[in-house]
Amino acid sequence: MSTEKKKDWIVWLIIGLCALSIPVGIMGKQNKPSTDTDSATTDSGWGITFKDRIKVISLNGMISDTDEKSVFSLSDSSIASTIKKIRKAAENSKVKAVLLRINSPGGTVATSQEINQAVTALKAKKPVFATMGDIAASGGYYVACATDKIYANPGTLTGSIGVILNGMNFKGLADKLGVQPQVIKSGLFKDIASPYRPMTDEERKILQGLIDDSYDQFVHAVADGRKMKVEDVKKIADGRIYSGRQAKANGLVDALGSYQDALQDLQATCKKKYGLTEDLPVEDKSSSSILESLFDTSSASSMFQHMGGSAQQSIEETVIERIMPVSMQAKYYKQPLWLME
Numbered sequence: 001m002s003t004e005k006k007k008d009w010i011v012w013l014i015i016g017l018c019a020l021s022i023p024v025g026i027m028g029k030q031n032k033p034s035t036d037t038d039s040a041t042t043d044s045g046w047g048i049t050f051k052d053r054i055k056v057i058s059l060n061g062m063i064s065d066t067d068e069k070s071v072f073s074l075s076d077s078s079i080a081s082t083i084k085k086i087r088k089a090a091e092n093s094k095v096k097a098v099l100l101r102i103n104s105p106g107g108t109v110a111t112s113q114e115i116n117q118a119v120t121a122l123k124a125k126k127p128v129f130a131t132m133g134d135i136a137a138s139g140g141y142y143v144a145c146a147t148d149k150i151y152a153n154p155g156t157l158t159g160s161i162g163v164i165l166n167g168m169n170f171k172g173l174a175d176k177l178g179v180q181p182q183v184i185k186s187g188l189f190k191d192i193a194s195p196y197r198p199m200t201d202e203e204r205k206i207l208q209g210l211i212d213d214s215y216d217q218f219v220h221a222v223a224d225g226r227k228m229k230v231e232d233v234k235k236i237a238d239g240r241i242y243s244g245r246q247a248k249a250n251g252l253v254d255a256l257g258s259y260q261d262a263l264q265d266l267q268a269t270c271k272k273k274y275g276l277t278e279d280l281p282v283e284d285k286s287s288s289s290i291l292e293s294l295f296d297t298s299s300a301s302s303m304f305q306h307m308g309g310s311a312q313q314s315i316e317e318t319v320i321e322r323i324m325p326v327s328m329q330a331k332y333y334k335q336p337l338w339l340m341e
Helices: 003-031 079-091 109-123 139-144 171-177 201-226 230-236 244-249 259-274 290-295 300-306 309-323 330-334
Strands: 053-060 095-104 128-137 149-152 157-159 241-243 282-284 338-340
Touching: 053 079, 053 259, 079 095, 079 109, 095 139, 095 259, 109 128, 109 139, 109 201, 128 139, 128 259, 139 157, 139 201, 149 244, 149 259, 157 244, 201 230, 241 244
Parallel strands: 053 095, 053 282, 095 128, 128 149, 128 157
Antiparallel strands: 157 241
16 A cells, blocks of 8 residues: 555544544533533533523524535534524524524625514514624624614624615626627516616616615614614614614614623523523534534644545635635625625
């Protein structure tokens, strides 16, 4: 056996052993008795599935109706999965409250509305708090405003209440290159917002009406969620972003504080609502992935070199998504034009 083949065999053996150790670790965590009174607030969720508890649900990244998930992830953080988790939490009598952890710049209109509706239905049954991370703007705020109480860090970017339709016009460039677009359509407006010709006044009026209607829906959702007058919301809903401190001054968030501050407040709310004397366990599965377990060592780069084919490509794509700005990722350019952002 060549030296190179031996190295590949050893690498895959290590990966296999690590993968096999995961269920063993989970079982050990389930059976391990808890002696720390503070563990109820730090439990990752494996051992408290059948207990009364607070569930933490994360909403991360662009909000759109896609189901992207890396095979190397232990937790499914896709938007579709987030909606399912919210709905399941509403039906699960053991989940006494939900802390929604939001870190999102926004996304598509319909999907933001779908999550907002799911959170509203959940709020009708049990307490729901939101805690904002780096950013919870536009569609991210659309979701947050449906909760009972919103926490933001002073430097959190939020607000951006508005709707936008992005487009570009390449007619000048096409004319220079001698490109002649040919369009066969069933109706006058089937190629509305075409990048190969100027937009007509009638087309602009149609699209502006579409945006205005979506904006009106957004404003009313904020007014309903925040118990504000529509006129007051419109005064601050001109698309601008706010810091957490500015948002609090404008009534868009309730309190300034961290994830832990929001959790402690939610614990106090649960004690009062359910007549409890102790904090509820907290189910938080938002962290961890197999990559973090396998590659959190100095040998990560050498292991990448020995992994071939689709496995290596999948890992590299996952890493790129985490370290590159969204605007530099290829999938950024595949987003629909009609966005809340």
